[in-house]
Amino acid sequence: MIIPKGSKLSPEQLAEVEKIAEDFDCSILEIQGHNRCVYAILGDESREVMFKRIAGLHFIHKVDMIESPYKLMDRRSGLSDHTLKIGEEEVGSVAPFIIGGPCTIDPDNPSLFLETAHALKEAGVNALRGGVWKPRTNPYSYQGDVKALEIILQARDETKLPIDLEVMDGEQLKIALEAEVDVLQIGTRNALNYSLLKEVGSLTAGSKVSVLLKRGRHMAPPNEFIAAAEYLVAAGNPNVLLCPRGTTPILDGYRNHPDESITPLLKNRTWAPVIVDPSHSVGHADFVKACSIASIAYGADGLCIESHIEPSKGIGDDPKQAITPTVMKELIDACRAAWPNRYQADF
Ligand code: PEP
Ligand code: MN
Numbered sequence: 001m002i003i004p005k006g007s008k009l010s011p012e013q014l015a016e017v018e019k020i021a022e023d024f025d026c027s028i029l030e031i032q033g034h035n036r037c038v039y040a041i042l043g044d045e046s047r048e049v050m051f052k053r054i055a056g057l058h059f060i061h062k063v064d065m066i067e068s069p070y071k072l073m074d075r076r077s078g079l080s081d082h083t084l085k086i087g088e089e090e091v092g093s094v095a096p097f098i099i100g101g102p103c104t105i106d107p108d109n110p111s112l113f114l115e116t117a118h119a120l121k122e123a124g125v126n127a128l129r130g131g132v133w134k135p136r137t138n139p140y141s142y143q144g145d146v147k148a149l150e151i152i153l154q155a156r157d158e159t160k161l162p163i164d165l166e167v168m169d170g171e172q173l174k175i176a177l178e179a180e181v182d183v184l185q186i187g188t189r190n191a192l193n194y195s196l197l198k199e200v201g202s203l204t205a206g207s208k209v210s211v212l213l214k215r216g217r218h219m220a221p222p223n224e225f226i227a228a229a230e231y232l233v234a235a236g237n238p239n240v241l242l243c244p245r246g247t248t249p250i251l252d253g254y255r256n257h258p259d260e261s262i263t264p265l266l267k268n269r270t271w272a273p274v275i276v277d278p279s280h281s282v283g284h285a286d287f288v289k290a291c292s293i294a295s296i297a298y299g300a301d302g303l304c305i306e307s308h309i310e311p312s313k314g315i316g317d318d319p320k321q322a323i324t325p326t327v328m329k330e331l332i333d334a335c336r337a338a339w340p341n342r343y344q345a346d347f
Contacts, residue, residue: 001064002028002039002054009037013059024050069223070230072238073270075347080271084239086182086210087162089126091241091273092301096335099164099183099212099275099304100328101129104316105148113148116309117155119325124332127183128155129164129304131316133172135189142315146175153179164212164304170199177203183210188245188280191216192224197231205236212241212275212304217256218248222265229272242266242274243304246281255283255321258291263298267345274299279306279321288323289331296335299343303335 002017009017017039018028026043041050055063068074083090091097100120105113117128130152133144149165156163162182167173168190176184184204190196191214200211211232215225229240244263246256258281263274276298278291292303308314308322323331 002041003061003064004037004039005059005061007036009039009059013057014039016057017054017060020050020053026050068226068269070227070270072233073226073230073240073272075269075271075345077271079233079238082238082271084210084241084273085208086127087160091210091275095339096296096300096332097127097273097275097302098125098328098332098335099127099129099302100125100307101164102131102308102314102316102322103279103306103318104131104134104142104144104314105151106313106315107145107147107151109313110151110154112309112313113151114155114158116307116325117159117161119309120307120328121159121161123325123329125161125307125328126302127162127164128152128159129185129306130155132165132176133168134316135166135168135187149175149179156182167200169196173200173203177209181209183212183241185212185243186214188214188217191219191228194228194231197228198235201232201235201237204239207237208239209237210239210241211237212243214243214245214277215247215259215262217246220247222262222269225262226266226270226272229270240272241302242270242272243277244274244281245277246283254281254287256281258282258294260291260295260298260300263295263300264343264345267299267343273301275302275304276300277304279304279317279323283317283321285311285321285323285327288321289327289334292331293334293338296338296342299345305331 024047029040132148164183166185244259260276276295278288282291306322307328308318311318311322
């Protein structure tokens with residue numbers, strides 16, 4: 001839809017716009033309103049270059065694209081019925097899908113992770129998480145250790161729960177795929193790393209591997225988040241999970257700005273399951289349960305929550321934001337109770 005600066009395009013201006021549209025096999029329809037005219041583009045309006053050329057004309061105020069910038073992630077795409085399984089569980093089918101585990105696996109204390117894993121299984125989680133390689137703001141903080149991979153693989157063996165861990169580059173991706181990791185996590189810092197997204201999408205094309213894409217901390221519009229997921233799907237893997245995890249903080253007191261309320265907006269635009277991460281969002285163990293229940297009420301299909309059997313002994317984020325397996329059990333019960341009343345997109 002083209003909106004001119006004036007109330008109507010002059011015949012010369014209209015001819016100029018029509019010439020651009022014709023170059024892209026489109027035509028222009030004038031729509032006369034009460035006081036002013038707007039102009040519809042008829043034809044395949046997904047052509048970005050045509051939009052830019054029209055928007056660049058000095059007499060045009062704005063051009064609105066009606067078609068979404070993401071084709072495959074769109075609710076109305078051929079993938080709208082796509083469902084995904086992690087392990088044996090279909091995400092979001094009958095109850096919230098819960099991923100739980102420490103922020104970071106301590107390679108020198110395997111028993112802490114293994115005990116946590118067993119306790120979380122007991123509490124009812126559907127999958128285990130644990131950081132092997134860590135994206136740290138401070139270059140001198142613990143960066144991860146491939147030794148931790150063995151520990152999470154052992155936990156999968158013992159508990160039979162699927163596992164989720166973050167990869168930050170192609171090298172880690174290959175190691176994780178060789179280990180047949182069930183869910184690859186793309187962290188907030190790499191949410192706009194389009195080369196990595198393409199590589200992850202193509203190396204997992206046609207496989208059962210799922211990708212949990214965190215929302216960028218600075219990523220404002222929902223469409224930017226969905227378009228990042230489109231990279232994964234377009235490269236061949238439709239098993240994507242959208243994970244809001246808080247954005248740049250504006251509330252003094254939370255680690256990030258809690259953004260679970262983005263869930264209904266995502267649900268109305270795309271078919272992909274939404275798994276909210278309340279831990280990084282609020283950044284404090286005391287608030288995690290409330291944020292989790294709110295996320296389910298907003299329509300989330302599940303949660304990714306940091307949990308540790310003894311948070312004070314954890315490394316990474318665990319001492320401040322991990323909940324214990326006992327709290328995890330209460331949280332899961334509360335989220336299951338909230339599940340029947342959750343927001344559901346109406347299509
Ligand atoms: C994490 O899950 O531990 C993590 C580092 O997440 P994020 O990318 O959301 O900061
Ligand atoms: Mn963390």
